[in-house]
Every structure is written in C-alpha cells, then in structure tokens.
Amino acid sequence: MKADAAALVEGARAGDRGAVARLISLVESGGPEATEAVARLHPHTGAAYTIGITGAPGAGKSTITDRLIARIRRDGHEVGVLAIDPTSPFTGGAILGDRVRMQEHATDDGVFIRSMATRGHLGGLALATPQALRVLDAAGKPWLIVETVGVGQVEVEIAGSADTTVVVVTPGWGDGVQAAKAGLLEIADVLVVNKADRVGVDDTVRDLTQMLELGGSRPWTPPIVQTVATDNRGVDELFDAIVAHRAFLESDGQLAGRRADRAREELRSIVGARLAAQVGEVCSGPAFDAMVDRVVKREIDPYAAVDALVED
C-alpha cells in the first residue's frame, strides 16, 4: 500500500509516528515522490531548533544525546533525533548496555529516533539529512538532534550545519588536537569534555582553551563544558550552554544568516547531484563507448568528443 505524499504529510503533522517514519524513508529515497513530499513539507518548517552532536568514536556522543533527550523531555518538549553515527547504539553499532538504556525513550511518544545508514552513499546522506530533518520539523518537534561521528568531511559538514554544534572530546593526550585536525573545533559552538572524571581532564581543557585562543577573537567563544554523561553529570550545564548559544544567535540575526547559508548549501547540493547524475548519463552506454573508440583512433579530439556527447 502506497500512501501519497499529501496524506503522509498531513498524517505527520497530526502526530502519526508511522507517517513520520514513512515520510523519512520517502525523502531519503529521492525521486519524484520525494520531491513532492519536500515541496509539501517545506512550508510547515522553520520552527524547530537543531543541535548537532559530533566527535570521535567512543567519545560518548550517544550517551550525551540520550541525556539531552531526557533533559529536553523534562521541560515537556518533544524531540526528534537523527543518528548518523555508525558507532551509535541508535544505529545498532554499540554494546547492549547502551541499547537497553535507549529503550526508555522507545516507549516515549514525545521522542522520535531515526537512524540513517552511512554505508556506501555519503554524498546521498548529505542530501538526505536536511530532508529528514525537514520531516521532523514539519511534524512539530521543537528540538532536533543530529548525532554524527566526526571523522569524515561529510559527517563534519552535516553536524556543522546544525543551529548549535556540540563537539565532544575526551581527556587524554591528543584528542583535542585530533579534533582540531579534523576541523571539528572550527565548527564547534559548544565544546564538551566528556568522561571528565578521568585523568587528564585539566590538560584537555587547557589545550582546548589555547586552541580556541589561537583562533582569535570572535563574537561567540565556545564554552567548554565538562560532563560525565554516564552519571548524568554536567548535562544540565551542557543544555544551558546550548540555550545560551541559541539566545546569542537569535539576538542579533545570526540564526537567520546561518539558516540562509544552509539553504544556500542545500541548493548547491541539489544542483550538484543533478549535474553529477548527468555526468553518469553522458559517460556511459554504447554512444560513449563509441566516442572513446573514436578518440583512441584519433578520429576526434577529446573536447570535440565531449561537445558531441553533451549535445546528444
């Protein structure tokens, strides 16, 4: 049974979890129906606030996500979560203990958790993530969380396109340095040193402070929050820091600027994907093979060959 996009959008807006799930699958899949769904969703979006959580594998991102969900629920607000981290328990990659803890939220109608596959098509993921967020936004979730492992360009971009980006590191030599190398510090609005009951936390905080100072003065200096997420320590402070950053962005029009940049990037991605599909089309099939053969035989030069292919 194939529900049409209009009915799914109506269902999602009315709080039907099944409709939300199916809409996300629909927009992930691409194609004409996805396009129609996005067109119908888009007018109902813009109210949600998106938190990005990123950091190295093992930093405790999903525990922090879990605790943040609980913190937001305490205020009575609903939360939508996208887990793109392949090591996250949400995406099925972690130990049983974590999974069991997540079960709390599984029975909570105010929480919608969706994992997205990273395998194989990260380019597609960069496109699919904003669409999935759009579904959750239109479904009326006031808070959205995107959890990604900050190891690749695309994951860093996805996390960095949130309204507030939280970068998680752990105590220990070099972790902060690694985060800096991966470009994570550049996108951080809030820095978390998780597992702050471990040796080396002061060194890590000092290193991060120095690295931030090297970046020069900026209108917003990312606060460094220490957490022990497994014990729920520091989570309120983290949420307060997120709320403070949100207030900062909203106070001087920066939030609108960020979102315009995001729309700009999204349009670029869509144009890019469309043209990449064209490259694939032009550069395959018997006409292309025949043209390669003519180039090899020196009957035509490569540029003229491309002219001929593109005209067809």
Next chain:
Amino acid sequence: MKADAAALVEGARAGDRGAVARLISLVESGGPEATEAVARLHPHTGAAYTIGITGAPGAGKSTITDRLIARIRRDGHEVGVLAIDPTSPFTGGAILGDRVRMQEHATDDGVFIRSMATRGHLGGLALATPQALRVLDAAGKPWLIVETVGVGQVEVEIAGSADTTVVVVTPGWGDGVQAAKAGLLEIADVLVVNKADRVGVDDTVRDLTQMLELGGSRPWTPPIVQTVATDNRGVDELFDAIVAHRAFLESDGQLAGRRADRAREELRSIVGARLAAQVGEVCSGPAFDAMVDRVVKREIDPYAAVDALVED
C-alpha cells in the same frame, strides 16, 4: 605577441622548444584556445610511451627520474618530463645538490622538463596533465616521464594513468605498508626499493613480496627492483623492468586497453569539469541569492528552486 594554436603546434612538431613550452602553458590554461590546440595536437599523438614515477616524499623519485633520463638518452632517444611532485627539484622544492645535477639535462636539447604547479587546483591538474603529455607526445618525444608525489587521490590517479607506473619506496618499517594504504601498490607495474644500501632493505622486499602475493595471481606480477639511485646502481635494471612491462602490455593488446581506459577517464573529467562549472554558474549571482531568500521565507521549496534556477 600571441601566436595562434596552429603555428605553435607546427613549431612544436618541428622541434621548437619555445613552441612546446608555450603550448603547454596554453593547454594548462584551459579556455577556447586550449581546446583548439588539443584538437590540433591530438592527431599527432599516440607514439609516445609514458612512465609514471610515484612514491612518498623523500623516496628519491626525482633522482630516479634523473637517472632514467640519462639511461634513455644513452640510447639516443629524446625524453619529455612532467614534474608534478611539489618536493621535486624540477618544481623547485629541493636542495641545491639536486638542482645542480639537473643542470646536465638543462643543456641537453633531447630533454624537455616541465614542472606543473599543484597548489590550489588539483582538479585542474588532473585535467591539465594529459594535455601537457599530449603536447610532448605530438612534439615527437618517444619517452615521457610523469613524476608525482603519491600522497593524494589525484596524484595517485595521475601517476597511475601512465603506461607503466613505477612506485618508489625506501627501506624501513612501514614504508611499504604506507604505500599499500595510499593505494600505491595497486597501481604499481614496477616496484622500486630505493636507497637499497640502507638497513632493512631485505625486510622491505619481503613485505612487498607478501603484499603482492595477498593481491592474488594476475597476468603481470610487478617486479621489485633495488636501486641506489644516487650512485646510479640498479637504474639499468629498473629501465629493463620498464621495457619488459611495456613488451608485456604490447604483446597481448593490453596497452590499447589501458589507453582506451585513459581516454574514457579523460572524457569523464572533461564532462565533469564542464558540469562543475555549470554548478558554479547556477549557484552564484543575484538570481541565486534571491532564490535562497525565497527558500528561507518558505515561498518556494528547494527542489522547485533548483528547477527554476536550472531552467534559467
């Protein structure tokens, strides 16, 4: 004074070094004149044989290139060299001793050396390299050498698109492993362990042998040649290995297949570059900014916005 492409191609084919140099600059620059030059060059190409030399910085690639030039000149053949390695003395990155040695060839009319800048536009380099090789091929050089540092995807691709690809490693723990990680062993037709007078050479040769065996059986097993290029030791053996690989490729039609693959890749690059330029065009300017604004204001959804932009 701006010579036209036709005159430059005629000059280059007649052995005018200035015409060769100016043609390479012309084809590197892109644009309509470059396209015309390529069209005029292409029918006169296909006779040259291209050797790719790649490996980590400090492996001795430029010394090996230097010695191979001398070896080829001993047979009375001319050589064209493209140095894309930013650490190469050809591109001006190395110590004085190397540069002085290169001077020998600078006064030899049978050798044409050209360095190409890697800074900033590696995508452009992937396009420019086959064009520059085309100039040297049309200019009648029977042997071409492309020296690249095998550290990035593009450099590895460029080196791997030669007729015979030589991968240079040095003795020492991990160098062979690093080469394997960087994908260099996959593209190697001939493996060189340079600085073979150093400790650890036997271990490196054994590691490489094992890694090649892991790759399974293939029609051509890359020979492992030990050299001390600074003392000119092993260079004749290296050249013999290259000649043997050439004979192998020519004997069963594989050379034609490789070159067809290369033409295929070149057409793809040209189509890709043309479409990438289109992305840049579509996604800039006041019309694009206005469309972003409309998306942010929810007046239009992103896909419809792209439709409208692409139609314009």
